[in-house]
Amino acid sequence: MNKHVQAVAVPLIAVVVFLIFWELLVWANGWPTFKMAAPSDLPAAYIRYWDLFLTMGWQTLWRTILGLLLAVVFGTLLGMVMGFSRIMRDALYPLLVGFNAIPKATVVPIVALMFVGQHDFNTVLLAFIISFFPIAVSVSIGLSTLEPEYRDILRSLGASQATIFWKIALPKTLPEFFGALKVAVTLAFIGTNLMEIVSPHGRGLGALFDSGRTNSDFPLMFAVLIALAFLGIVLYYIVVALEKIFAGWAERTPG
Amino acid sequence: MENLIEIKGVRHAYSTDAGPLPVLDGLEIAVPEGGFVAVVGPSGCGKSTLTRLIAGLMKPDHGEVWLHGERVKGPRSTVGMAFQNPVLLEWRSILKNVLLPLEIVPSKLSKKEAEDRARFLLALVGLEGFEDKRPSELSGGMRQRASLCRALIHQPEVLILDEPFGALDAFTREDLWQTMHKVKEREPFTGVLITHDLRESIFLADQVVVLSGRPAKTQYVLDIPRNAAPTLDDLYTPEAAEQLNILRHQIQVAQGRTTEGAA
Numbered sequence: 001m002n003k004h005v006q007a008v009a010v011p012l013i014a015v016v017v018f019l020i021f022w023e024l025l026v027w028a029n030g031w032p033t034f035k036m037a038a039p040s041d042l043p044a045a046y047i048r049y050w051d052l053f054l055t056m057g058w059q060t061l062w063r064t065i066l067g068l069l070l071a072v073v074f075g076t077l078l079g080m081v082m083g084f085s086r087i088m089r090d091a092l093y094p095l096l097v098g099f100n101a102i103p104k105a106t107v108v109p110i111v112a113l114m115f116v117g118q119h120d121f122n123t124v125l126l127a128f129i130i131s132f133f134p135i136a137v138s139v140s141i142g143l144s145t146l147e148p149e150y151r152d153i154l155r156s157l158g159a160s161q162a163t164i165f166w167k168i169a170l171p172k173t174l175p176e177f178f179g180a181l182k183v184a185v186t187l188a189f190i191g192t193n194l195m196e197i198v199s200p201h202g203r204g205l206g207a208l209f210d211s212g213r214t215n216s217d218f219p220l221m222f223a224v225l226i227a228l229a230f231l232g233i234v235l236y237y238i239v240v241a242l243e244k245i246f247a248g249w250a251e252r253t254p255g
Numbered sequence: 256m257e258n259l260i261e262i263k264g265v266r267h268a269y270s271t272d273a274g275p276l277p278v279l280d281g282l283e284i285a286v287p288e289g290g291f292v293a294v295v296g297p298s299g300c301g302k303s304t305l306t307r308l309i310a311g312l313m314k315p316d317h318g319e320v321w322l323h324g325e326r327v328k329g330p331r332s333t334v335g336m337a338f339q340n341p342v343l344l345e346w347r348s349i350l351k352n353v354l355l356p357l358e359i360v361p362s363k364l365s366k367k368e369a370e371d372r373a374r375f376l377l378a379l380v381g382l383e384g385f386e387d388k389r390p391s392e393l394s395g396g397m398r399q400r401a402s403l404c405r406a407l408i409h410q411p412e413v414l415i416l417d418e419p420f421g422a423l424d425a426f427t428r429e430d431l432w433q434t435m436h437k438v439k440e441r442e443p444f445t446g447v448l449i450t451h452d453l454r455e456s457i458f459l460a461d462q463v464v465v466l467s468g469r470p471a472k473t474q475y476v477l478d479i480p481r482n483a484a485p486t487l488d489d490l491y492t493p494e495a496a497e498q499l500n501i502l503r504h505q506i507q508v509a510q511g512r513t514t515e516g517a518a
Contacts, residue, residue, distance in 0.1 A: 147340065147342065149338045149340050149342045150342050152307075152310070152312060152336065152338075153336060153342055153355075153405075154355075154359060155312060155330055156310040156311070156312055156330050156334055156336050157330065157332050157334070157356055157359040157360050157409075158329070158330045158331060158332050158359065158360075159359045163359065167344075167355070167358070168344065171344070171346050172344075172345075172346075174346075247346075249345050249346040249389060249391075250345065250346075
């Protein structure tokens with residue numbers, strides 16, 4: 001089989017097999033939709049609410065991406081501070097770990113109260129809060145584990161710290177950074193939806209899910225889940241594409 | 256002849272939790288212009304500290320390091336370094352890796368001239384045709400060859416080699432020894448070679464300095480008469496055997512395994 005065809009066909013076939021399995025499972029058990037909707041129930045929901053899916057999907061998407069971008073900027077800066085300074089690493093690490101350990105569902109009502117009514121801000125904030133941690137940690141580890149010889153090669157020629165950072169430390173950290181970004185992109189997505197569902201304000205796919213719940217429109221709830229999964233896949237592969245461009249050198253051809 | 260590198264009465268100690276740990280104590284090394292000195296000694300005797308001192312990456316507590324009649328106070332662009340770990344940048348091609356120092360050091364070469372020089376050096380060490388490969392596509396020995404080219408690209412006055420062949424297998428290592436002679440013939444340099452390998456030291460250097468155990472001082476200096484065109488066969492002559500014997504004995508003294516005094 002052609003390599004490119006295979007790259008597209010194999011995952012597609014896997015998705016179709018999954019959907020058939022799901023359909024059969026519901027059919028064999030004779031489950032009603034309030035127990036579990038079948039894939040064949042979903043097109044009706046998409047057709048009926050397609051405009052809502054588009055507008056609310058877009059709301060979820062842009063707030064996730066904005067939160068993620070903030071997380072990239074802040075996480076990278078924090079990672080740099082912790083990567084270059086041992087004292088800052090010792091000082092900030094326990095704080096960060098503790099912060100990360102707090103279940104984010106408990107943060108939602110607090111944030112919603114603190115910035116009451118500012119729904120876009122709240123949602124972006126939660127996407128940011130939930131996703132900067134892996135980025136900060138990976139950048140700091142990437143920088144602090146740079147072998148001294150790499151520094152010495154440039155330092156022995158009289159290069160400044162900034163030059164060493166741009167020419168060596170930064171590019172060398174990119175594979176770790178993208179590894180963390182793949183985790184962060186899904187986390188940011190979770191953050192956005194958490195805010196949309198726990199503190200409903202009529203925006204985003206989370207709100208659509210919530211309205212499905214209150215109206216007992218179960219196929220709609222499952223349709224939202226699938227739409228969320230789809231957006232998650234799209235975001236993830238955008239990161240994979242960026243990784244190929246900026247850190248493709250780290251990939252070894254097997255053999 | 257003027258000494259290009261002069262190390263006079265260098266003492267240095269690292270501060271540790273258990274108090275100062277002296278690593279160098281009374282080091283004397285002099286390398287004339289065009290000379291190639293090998294430094295051997297027991298493990299952990301401060302050989303790598305020595306390379307960092309010459310490169311100006313650190314300052315000694317006492318004593319002086321002079322390069323070309325100037326006291327070393329900090330890093331200087333007239334030094335080229337290669338380590339046991341070739342530390343090539345994985346995201347650059349071999350050619351771009353070799354050109355790296357020219358991005359730091361002010362150079363009179365145009366971009367074209369610099370590239371030509373890099374290609375010339377790569378060809379000299381036998382890496383012709385690998386210019387556009389990534390480091391991960393090269394074997395350990397080839398990476399070390401590329402690292403050598405990088406150390407030479409800016410025509411440094413001093414080449415510092417810190418166990419550059421230590422991680423290679425015996426045959427690759429011998430290949431690289433011969434490459435070193437070829438390089439030195441075409442691109443003369445003044446060199447300091449840190450090594451664990453006594454055969455390497457007498458094959459490459461024209462003077463071998465034996466350091467004592469920690470804290471290290473200059474324990475013994477052996478001059479090696481140089482052939483015009485050394486070959487590996489030179490390592491199996493009675494003279495070579497005698498040189499190796501002397502050095503082996505001196506290392507044992509340095510390790511404290513024998514009480515016989517050093518010369």
